Amino acid sequence: IAIVGSRNATPYGLRVAADFAAVLAEAGYTIISGGAFGVDAAAHRGALSVGGKTVVVLAGGVDCPYPMAHSNLFTDASRNGALVSEHPAGTPSHKHNFLSRNRIIAGLAFGTLIVEAAYKSGAIRTALDTVKLLRPVMAIPGPISSPLSAGVNRLIADRVAELVTSCWEIEEMVGILGRPPGLGPYNQESRRPFGNQALHAPQ
Numbered sequence: 001i002a003i004v005g006s007r008n009a010t011p012y013g014l015r016v017a018a019d020f021a022a023v024l025a026e027a028g029y030t031i032i033s034g035g036a037f038g039v040d041a042a043a044h045r046g047a048l049s050v051g052g053k054t055v056v057v058l059a060g061g062v063d064c065p066y067p068m069a070h071s072n073l074f075t076d077a078s079r080n081g082a083l084v085s086e087h088p089a090g091t092p093s094h095k096h097n098f099l100s101r102n103r104i105i106a107g108l109a110f111g112t113l114i115v116e117a118a119y120k121s122g123a124i125r126t127a128l129d130t131v132k133l134l135r136p137v138m139a140i141p142g143p144i145s146s147p148l149s150a151g152v153n154r155l156i157a158d159r160v161a162e163l164v165t166s167c168w169e170i171e172e173m174v175g176i177l178g179r180p181p182g183l184g185p186y187n188q189e190s191r192r193p194f195g196n197q198a199l200h201a202p203q
Contacts, residue, residue, distance in 0.1 A: 001024050001029050001030070001031060001032065001109055001110070001111055001112075001113060001170065001174065002031075002032040002033060002105050002106060002108070002109035002111070002112040002113065002126065002130070003017055003020065003021055003031055003032070003033050003039065003040075003043035003112075003113045003115060004033055004034065004039060004040060004043075004102075004105065004112065004113075004114060004115070004117075004122070004123040004126045005017060005038060005039030005040070005114060005115035005116040005117050005123050005152075006038050006039055006115075006116040006117055006118060006121060006123065006148045007036050007037045007038040007039075007040075008037075008038055008148065009038035009039045009042065009115070009116050009148065010116065010146070010148060012116075012142070013038070013039055013042075013115050013116035013140075013142070013148065014038070014039070014042040015042075016115050016116075016140050017039045017042035017043045017046060017115045018042040018043065018045060018046035018049070019046060020043075020046070020113065020115070020140075020167055020170075021042070021043040021044070021045075021046030021047045021052075021054075022046040022047065022049055022050045022052070023167045024047075024052075024167055024170065025046070025047035025048075025050050025051075025052020025053065025054070026050045026052065027167070027171070029052075030047075030052070030053040030054065030055060030081065031043050031044065031046070031047035031052065031053070031054045031055070032054070032055045032057065032105055032108050032109045033054070033055075033056065033057070033105065034056065034057050034058075034059070034098075034101065034102070034105060034122070035056040035057070035058060035065065035066075035067075035070055035073065035074065035077075036067070036098075036122075037067065037069075037070075038116075039115045039116060039123070041070060041073060043115075044056060044073055044077055045073065047080075047081075048073075048076050048077070048080055051080070052080070053080055053081040054077050054080065054081040055077070055081045055082050055083075055084060055108060056073075056074060056077045056081070056082070056083050056084070057084055057085070057101050057104050057105045057108065058083060058084065058085040058087075058093070058101070059085075059087075059093040059094070059097035059098045059100075059101045060085065060087055060091045060092050060093035060094070060097060061085055061087050061088060061089040061090050061091040061092075062083045062084070062085050062089065063089045063090060064090065064091070064092060064093070065083060065093075066092075066093035084104070084108075085101075086101070086104060098122060099122055099125050102122050102125045102126040102129055103126075103129040105126050105129075106126050106129035106130040106132075106133060106135070107129070107133060109130070109135070110135060110136075110174050111130070111135055111136040111137070111138060111170065111173060111174040112126055112127060112130040112135070112136075112137050112138065113138045113139070113140070113164070113170060114126075114127055114137065114138070114139040114140070114151075114152050114155060114161060115139075115140045115152070116140070116142055116146075116148045116149055116152060117148070117149075117151035117152045117155075118147055118148055118150055118151045119150050119151045119154065120151070121151055123151070123152075124151045124155070127139075127155055127160060127161060128160075131160060136162065136173040136174060137155065137160060137161040137162070138161060138162050138163075138164040138169070138170055138173060139152045139153075139155050139156050139161035139162070139163060139164065140152065140164065140165070141153060141156060141163055141165075
């Protein structure tokens with residue numbers, strides 16, 4: 001599952017990204033994102049916090065990941081997942097590479113979850129790349145007064161993305177494509193609540 005969103009995420013966005021990533025990782029899903037500040041980093045850390053797998057798709061060579069402030073995160077991800085790039089070693093992270101790498105994030109995942117995104121953002125590009133692959137786009141709604149939620153709310157309004165409030169709904173949309181081989185249904189006891197127990201499946 002890809003989880004992407006704003007670099008300038010609010011505490012709400014960071015918490016949602018980390019909690020959803022943790023629950024999905026506990027269920028056996030690999031979390032894919034771009035290693036950037038904000039939602040990306042929160043998603044990677046959420047997966048790693050429960051011993052899950054995460055993949056970081058870089059905009060430059062794997063030997064010069066960006067941002068440098070996330071060097072510890074990149075090290076942990078390389079030990080519990082992978083750092084991947086379409087660029088050869090030694091390639092710096094040029095500005096134009098960030099948007100183009102989003103298609104790889106979309107291509108590696110069986111579905112993409114958008115958490116906080118402005119009208120013009122890399123996360124919206126990832127959502128559109130996911131649509132081109134005929135894979136599900138899911139979105140967490142945000143306050144109508146927040147510019148950081150304007151893009152994600154528009155995706156929902158335009159029916160580009162499906163509104164989701166729980167990991168159970170994500171599993172329903174991704175279906176059997178995203179399930180690791182031999183993995184059974186969610187362990188109900190391992191689920192952690194978010195807010196008003198939004199991460200719990202209906203009983």
